Amino acid sequence: MAQDAPGLRERKKRQTREAIVREALRLFAERGFDATTVADIAEAADIAPRTFFGYFPSKEAVVFHDFEEYFGSLATRLAARPASQTAFDTLRAWIAALLDEGRLDDPEERMRHELVHTTPALQAQDRANLARFEALLADAVADDLDVPRGSLRAHLVAAAAAAALDALGRHDGAREQRSPDESLALMDEALVFLQGGMDALRRHPPA
Amino acid sequence: MAQDAPGLRERKKRQTREAIVREALRLFAERGFDATTVADIAEAADIAPRTFFGYFPSKEAVVFHDFEEYFGSLATRLAARPASQTAFDTLRAWIAALLDEGRLDDPEERMRHELVHTTPALQAQDRANLARFEALLADAVADDLDVPRGSLRAHLVAAAAAAALDALGRHDGAREQRSPDESLALMDEALVFLQGGMDALRRHPPA
DNA sequence: AGCACATCTTGCAGTCAGTGCAACTTTGCA
DNA sequence: TGCAAAGTTGCACTGACTGCAAGATGTGCT
Numbered sequence: 001m002a003q004d005a006p007g008l009r010e011r012k013k014r015q016t017r018e019a020i021v022r023e024a025l026r027l028f029a030e031r032g033f034d035a036t037t038v039a040d041i042a043e044a045a046d047i048a049p050r051t052f053f054g055y056f057p058s059k060e061a062v063v064f065h066d067f068e069e070y071f072g073s074l075a076t077r078l079a080a081r082p083a084s085q086t087a088f089d090t091l092r093a094w095i096a097a098l099l100d101e102g103r104l105d106d107p108e109e110r111m112r113h114e115l116v117h118t119t120p121a122l123q124a125q126d127r128a129n130l131a132r133f134e135a136l137l138a139d140a141v142a143d144d145l146d147v148p149r150g151s152l153r154a155h156l157v158a159a160a161a162a163a164a165l166d167a168l169g170r171h172d173g174a175r176e177q178r179s180p181d182e183s184l185a186l187m188d189e190a191l192v193f194l195q196g197g198m199d200a201l202r203r204h205p206p207a
Numbered sequence: 208m209a210q211d212a213p214g215l216r217e218r219k220k221r222q223t224r225e226a227i228v229r230e231a232l233r234l235f236a237e238r239g240f241d242a243t244t245v246a247d248i249a250e251a252a253d254i255a256p257r258t259f260f261g262y263f264p265s266k267e268a269v270v271f272h273d274f275e276e277y278f279g280s281l282a283t284r285l286a287a288r289p290a291s292q293t294a295f296d297t298l299r300a301w302i303a304a305l306l307d308e309g310r311l312d313d314p315e316e317r318m319r320h321e322l323v324h325t326t327p328a329l330q331a332q333d334r335a336n337l338a339r340f341e342a343l344l345a346d347a348v349a350d351d352l353d354v355p356r357g358s359l360r361a362h363l364v365a366a367a368a369a370a371a372l373d374a375l376g377r378h379d380g381a382r383e384q385r386s387p388d389e390s391l392a393l394m395d396e397a398l399v400f401l402q403g404g405m406d407a408l409r410r411h412p413p414a
Numbered sequence: 415a416g417c418a419c420a421t422c423t424t425g426c427a428g429t430c431a432g433t434g435c436a437a438c439t440t441t442g443c444a
Numbered sequence: 445t446g447c448a449a450a451g452t453t454g455c456a457c458t459g460a461c462t463g464c465a466a467g468a469t470g471t472g473c474t
Contacts (some may be wrong), residue, residue, distance in 0.1 A: 006233075008469095013422085058460080059459095059461095065264065156370050156400050163367075193363050196403045197367070215440090245430080262431080
C-alpha cells in the first residue's frame, strides 16, 4: 500500500499549480502585487485566465500558497501530541523543526515578507492567516488548561503566542537576518511571558 | 473661540454622511452585507453612486464608521496620560468610560457584531482595526517598559491586550448579554495575565 | 483499441467595487 | 454681485471574480 502512482491527471495539476505560483511570484517581484493582473499571471503560466480561479480563490492566495501546509503541520502535531506535552511544547518543537529545515529563512519567505510589507491587501490576508493559527492554538491551550474552548484566557494566551509567531517573521530594524538560535530565543521569551501570565491567573480569583 | 458656526457646507456634509450610514446599515441588516451594492446604498441615501466614495473609501468602511472616533479617544488618553499612569491603567479607564456610557452595548454595536460574524470581508476589516489598536498599545507599552518600540515584549503584551479588547465584543456562548461589571472583570482578568507575564519576563534573562 | 464517464479547461457574458477625469452646481467670501 | 473653493455627478474604464455551458482530455472497463 505505497502511494498509488499519482496518475497523469494529478501530475499535470501539480505542474500547473507550480507554474502559476512560480510565474506569479516572479511577476509580483518584478512589478509588484498590484501592478500584476490575474490575466498577466495566466498568460505567463500558459493557462486561460478563467483557469486560474480553479487553482486559487484569489490573487492574494497565491502569495500564501503554502499556508495550508504550514497550518496543517502544526495542527497535526497538536492533535497528535501526547498528554505529557503542552501546546507550548508542541509549538516550540514545531518552530525548532522549521528553523532546522531553514524553512523560515529562504528567499521566497523573505520576498513574501517584503510583498506583504508593502501591500495592504496582502496584510489583510496575512492577518487572516495568523488568526487561523491563533484559533488553532486557542483550542489546544483551552484543552491544556481545562477551560472551555473560546474562554478568555485561552484567547489571551493564543493571541500572545500568535504575536510571537508573527514577530518571528518580522526582520525589521537593525539587522537583516536572525539566526535560528536567536529566533528560538525569541520564541522562548514569548513562552516565558505566556507561562508567567498563566501562573498569575492561576494565583488570582479562579475565574 | 467657541466653535465657529458650522456653516451650511459642513452641516450638509454631516447630514449626507449620516444618511449614508443610516441607510447602509438598514440595508445591511435587511439583506446582508454582500447582497447590498454601493448603488443600492447611494439610491437609498439619495446621492449618486460616485459620491459614496467621497465619504467612504470602501463599502466595508461604512460598517466601522465610528472606528476613528474610538481609536482617537484612546489615542488621546494614552498621549495625555500622566507619568504615574500606565498604558494599562489608561486602557482600563477608557473601557470603564465606554461601558459607563453604554457605548459597548447598544443595538448598533450588536448588529455590527452580527454582520462581522457572518461576513468574511468584514472580519478582515475588523481584524485590521484591531491591529491598529494593537499597534497603538504596543507603542505605549514600549514607552512604559522603556524598551524600544517594536520590541517583542511590547508586541506580546499589546497582542494579548488586543485579544481582551476583542473578547469584550464577543457575545458568543451561553448568554446574550454581559453586564458592565462582568465586562470590566473580564478586562481585569486580562490585565492580571499581562502583568503576570511582564513580571515573569522581568525575573528572567534581561533580554 | 475503443467506449463511456468523470474531470479539467476554456470562453463568454455578466456583476460589482473602486478610480480618474472633466463638467457642473453649490457655498463661502470679498 | 461675482469669483474662487469645495462638493457632486456622469462617464468611461480597470480588474477581480462568478456561473454556465461547451469542448478537450485523462481514466477505468471491456
